[in-house]
Amino acid sequence: MSRISKDQVKHVAHLARLAVTEEEAELLTEQLDKIIGFAEELNELDTDNVEPTTHVLELKNILRKDEVRNSVSVDEAMKNAPSERDGQFKVPNILE
Amino acid sequence: MSILDKKISELHQLLHTKELSVTDIVDATFDRIHQVDGKVKAFLTLNEEYSRIKAKQLDEKLVSGADRGLLFGMPIGIKDNIVTKGIRTTCASRILENFEPIYDATVVERLNQADTITIGKLNMDEFAMGSSNENSGFHPTNNPWDLSCVPGGSSGASAASVSAGEVLFSLGSDTGGSIRQPAAFCGVVGLKPTYGLVSRYGLVAFASSLDQIGPVTRNVEDNAYLLQAIAGNDPMDSTSAKVDIPDYLASFTGDVKGLKIAVPKEYLGEGVEPGVKERVMEALKILEGLGATWEEVSLPHSRYALATYYLLSSSEASANLSRFDGVRYGLRSDNSENLIEMYKQSRSEGFGEEVKRRIMLGTFALSSGYYDAYYKKAQKVRTLIKEDFTNIFEKYDVIIGPTTPSASFKCGSMTKDPLTMYMNDILTIPVNLAGVPAISVPCGFSDGLPIGLQIIGKHFDESTIYRVAHAFEQATDHHTEKPKL
Numbered sequence: 001m002s003r004i005s006k007d008q009v010k011h012v013a014h015l016a017r018l019a020v021t022e023e024e025a026e027l028l029t030e031q032l033d034k035i036i037g038f039a040e041e042l043n044e045l046d047t048d049n050v051e052p053t054t055h056v057l058e059l060k061n062i063l064r065k066d067e068v069r070n071s072v073s074v075d076e077a078m079k080n081a082p083s084e085r086d087g088q089f090k091v092p093n094i095l096e
Numbered sequence: 097m098s099i100l101d102k103k104i105s106e107l108h109q110l111l112h113t114k115e116l117s118v119t120d121i122v123d124a125t126f127d128r129i130h131q132v133d134g135k136v137k138a139f140l141t142l143n144e145e146y147s148r149i150k151a152k153q154l155d156e157k158l159v160s161g162a163d164r165g166l167l168f169g170m171p172i173g174i175k176d177n178i179v180t181k182g183i184r185t186t187c188a189s190r191i192l193e194n195f196e197p198i199y200d201a202t203v204v205e206r207l208n209q210a211d212t213i214t215i216g217k218l219n220m221d222e223f224a225m226g227s228s229n230e231n232s233g234f235h236p237t238n239n240p241w242d243l244s245c246v247p248g249g250s251s252g253a254s255a256a257s258v259s260a261g262e263v264l265f266s267l268g269s270d271t272g273g274s275i276r277q278p279a280a281f282c283g284v285v286g287l288k289p290t291y292g293l294v295s296r297y298g299l300v301a302f303a304s305s306l307d308q309i310g311p312v313t314r315n316v317e318d319n320a321y322l323l324q325a326i327a328g329n330d331p332m333d334s335t336s337a338k339v340d341i342p343d344y345l346a347s348f349t350g351d352v353k354g355l356k357i358a359v360p361k362e363y364l365g366e367g368v369e370p371g372v373k374e375r376v377m378e379a380l381k382i383l384e385g386l387g388a389t390w391e392e393v394s395l396p397h398s399r400y401a402l403a404t405y406y407l408l409s410s411s412e413a414s415a416n417l418s419r420f421d422g423v424r425y426g427l428r429s430d431n432s433e434n435l436i437e438m439y440k441q442s443r444s445e446g447f448g449e450e451v452k453r454r455i456m457l458g459t460f461a462l463s464s465g466y467y468d469a470y471y472k473k474a475q476k477v478r479t480l481i482k483e484d485f486t487n488i489f490e491k492y493d494v495i496i497g498p499t500t501p502s503a504s505f506k507c508g509s510m511t512k513d514p515l516t517m518y519m520n521d522i523l524t525i526p527v528n529l530a531g532v533p534a535i536s537v538p539c540g541f542s543d544g545l546p547i548g549l550q551i552i553g554k555h556f557d558e559s560t561i562y563r564v565a566h567a568f569e570q571a572t573d574h575h576t577e578k579p580k581l
Contacts, residue, residue, distance in 0.1 A: 004460065016414060016459040017421070018452055019440040028456055031514060035457055038515060039403040039470060042477050052475030053482055055305055055335070056291050056531025057555070062334040076198045080425035089423050094435045 003036045004029060099124050100261050101578075104170060104318050107264075111158060111169055118158065118169035118213075122151040125171045125215055129262045132581045136260045137237050138253035140176050141184045142216040147171070150213045157211075165211030166325050172207060173257045173266040176217040177224055177300040178309065180204055183214065187300050188232040189222045191420050191427045191446025201298020202333065203267060203309050203326045210325040215263055219253035222448045223417065224274055224302045226250050227520040230511055231450045238507070239281060240579040241545055245504040248278030248520075254312045255282035260581055265313040265322055269299055271306045272405050273499075273524025276536035279312055280499035280548020283538045283577065285319050285565070286312045288524075290556045291531035292337035294323075295330030301416040303409035304335070306528045315575050316537065316566045320344035323558065339556050347559040352567045353387030356492045360395045363497030363523055363550075371542025372498045379539045379549045380496065382571050383564070390496070395484045400477050401526040402518060406454075407461050407474035408529075414458030420446065453514065478529050485530040489554045494564055498523060499536040499548030523550065533558050537565045538574040546577075 006029045013020045013028075020028065074087045083090040099107070099121060110116035126144055133139055154169050174180060177187045179197035181204075186192045200208070207214070221231035229237040229252030237253040239245040240260040247256040251268030255278035258266050268275040270288035279286025287310045294309045301307060311322035324344050330336045359380065364373050380390050422428035422442030429441035447455070461470040488495060500520060510517045527534045532555055539549035549568070553561040569575050 008460075009456070012456055012460045012463060015463060016455050017418070017436070017439040017443055018447075018455065019437075019444040028453065031453060032457060032460065034515060035406065036460070036470075039407055039474075042400055042403050042407075042473050045397075045400065045477055045480065047473060047476035047480070050476040050479050052472055053478040054475060056482060056529075057335075057337060059335065064331065072198060077424075079198055080195055082422060082426070082428035091423055092432060092435050092438050096434075 002029070003033050098261065100128060100264065103315060104167065104264070104321050107170070108168065118151045118154040119148070121169060122147050122171055122213060125263060129215070132260050133262060135238060135243055135581060136240055136256050136262065137235055138218055138257035138260065138262060139173070139216045140186060140188065140219050140234060143183055143214055147213050147215055154211060154213070165209055167207065167210040167212045167321060170212050170265070171215045171263055172212045173215055173218045173254065173263040174204065175220055175251050175254050175266065175268045177220060177269060178203060178267060179298040179300065180214060180217065183217060185217065185300075187223050188220045188234055189446065189448065189451070190233045191443070193427065195425055199298065202295035202330045204298065206326050218257055218266060221250035221252070222451050223300070223413070224250040224269055224271055225413070225450050225454055227273070227277060227517055228510065229253060230507065231448060233448050236507060239504050240581055241283065242504070244506055245545065246281065246507050248281035248504065250274040251286070251312065252278045255279050255284050255286060258282070258284045258312050258314055259579060261578065265311060265318055267309055268312050269307055269309050270528065271303050271409060272528050273521040275310045275312060276499045276524050276534060276548065276550060277520060279536040281504040281546065283546030283574070283579070284312055284314055285316055285535065285537050285575070286310065287319055287323060287535045287558070287561070288527065288533060289323060289327065289558060290337070290533040292335055293327050293339070293533070293556065293558070295333040295336045297330055297332035303412040304416065305412060306409055316562060316569050317345070317348065319535070320347070320562050337556070342559050344559060344562055347562040348566045349563060350567050350570060352383060352564055355383070355388035355494070355564065357383065357388055357390035358393040358488050358492035358495045359390050360398065360495060360497055361392050362395050362398045367519070367522070368498060368501045369503070369542065372500070372502060372547055375540040375542065375547045376496070376498050376549060379568060383568060386567055386571060393488055393492070395488070395526060397477065397480045397484050398526045401481055401529055402522050404474045404477045404481065404529060405521075405525045406457065406518065407470050408478065410454040410458035411461045411471050412458070414455045414462065417451070417455055450514070481526055482530045485526070485532055493560055495552040497550050499550040500524070503542045503545035503547055527552055531555065533561055535561050535565050537569060538577070539572070540574055
């Protein structure tokens with residue numbers, strides 16, 4: 001039984017904001033199925049009483065004083081903008 | 097002997113006695129790059145004009161007797177996922193082909209304070225995803241020992257450029273072996289520091305809980321110099337550790353008497369080539385001869401590390417790479433009429449195959465209904481893998497094994513099946529999952545290609561790793577071997 005369907009792959013691609021062709025979806029279904037199948041070997045391990053590791057070092061929230069500091073200028077922030085108008089990032093229509 | 101074959105301490109002596117100028121060093125560097133980089137293809141961007149100006153400025157500083165930084169006048173290459181203000185930084189991706197950062201990474205700032213010269217930016221697997229440099233969005237880099245073989249990855253060009261004598265040293269980044277595996281393949285010294293020792297501010301994030309920047313050099317002493325310059329807490333990186341930074345150069349005592357070495361049986365088992373095993377056994381004999389002892393141990397969960405790593409790193413990557421949306425920087429597709437289409441088209445045109453595959457895997461593992469089964473399960477197994485290391489380090493000082501299961505392989509020989517390529521990293525990945533430091537040092541050859549010895553240490557105990565690596569280096573001459581180009 002396959003672990004992931006082509007429809008699921010298309011749905012995941014949408015969530016990931018990737019455009020995939022039919023051909024790519026087919027290849028990805030096959031490859032992801034293989035990788036996920038390989039990952040399922042983790043199910044051999046009983047982890048019911050194991051805490052998950054999100055971070056290897058014991059860190060607590062790092063806070064700093066809320067002070068005003070220098071930040072980048074609008075001109076600098078816009079330096080790499082693909083499209084810009086009046087110091088703002090320009091994007092295609094959001095609302096129809 | 098070319099001036100580029102010398103160690104930092106030797107070059108500093110020659111600068112001090114005025115037998116050499118910084119301009120001489122920079123000239124020799126670019127001469128070498130122009131001579132061999134057509135074959136090696138390590139650089140994506142050269143910073144030649146600036147480097148020559150900076151060399152002159154440093155030479156003036158030399159004459160004036162002003163204070164000199166720790167790495168004064170030393171040319172360095174920087175992996176292209178570390179941002180450099182005003183110098184194009186691409187992550188070897190088409191999506192960032194024309195990206196010019198507006199700030200320096202903390203490590204770059206620290207290197208500038210140490211008076212290094214950024215010679216150029218080094219090729220890599222796109223967004224550090226790969227083990228051969230063949231995933232670069234621009235061109236592959238070749239192994240200086242055999243140009244038809246891969247240099248490893250993802251910091252393949254960081255290792256190849258140092259091995260080829262194009263730069264004295266370089267910075268790489270290591271998420272699952274990306275410094276150590278190419279260092280092994282190219283016969284150079286590469287360290288992945290303890291997670292949190294070196295600031296990640298300005299390292300374009302792949303998997304934030306695993307990524308670390310580290311030094312690639314021709315010898316252990318230079319490696320310690322470079323780490324000394326970049327290590328230490330940074331308020332700009334909230335995961336950067338608040339620990340005292342020791343004097344790494346003081347660790348070169350040459351003394352390993354009484355050192356307790358653990359050798360995991362999983363690291364010399366199935367899948368590890370005979371030529372690799374032989375070199376590692378020879379290395380253990382040398383260390384034994386110097387007064388160390390070794391015993392076989394087990395890292396029982398290491399066989400689950402690869403699956404754990406691919407689930408966790410891809411999940412983190414899928415979140416981190418969502419910032420590339422064609423809005424604020426990077427490639428924007430012209431082929432779209434609305435915003436969602438613009439995101440999708442820009443990302444699909446800009447990212448390469450492997451990057452898309454991992455974003456897909458990560459998005460799947462994090463998606464509703466699968467999160468507990470894949471992502472959370474992998475986080476739990478990560479705990480077990482980490483505990484394996486904790487248990488061993490209660491009794492032993494270091495863990496030693498090979499860096500990779502084989503020597504380098506032919507370009508194109510592993511590109512068809514992603515899983516086969518992933519197997520390259522089975523001996524390096526557990527280290528990232530546990531967050532401990534590890535170095536790869538040259539320990540000989542198999543069929544003419546270099547083999548790396550991996551020395552793994554306790555959290556924040558880079559000093560012991562350096563002490564052992566240095567003692568081994570002093571007892572052998574592998575590090576003096578150079579590829580013929």
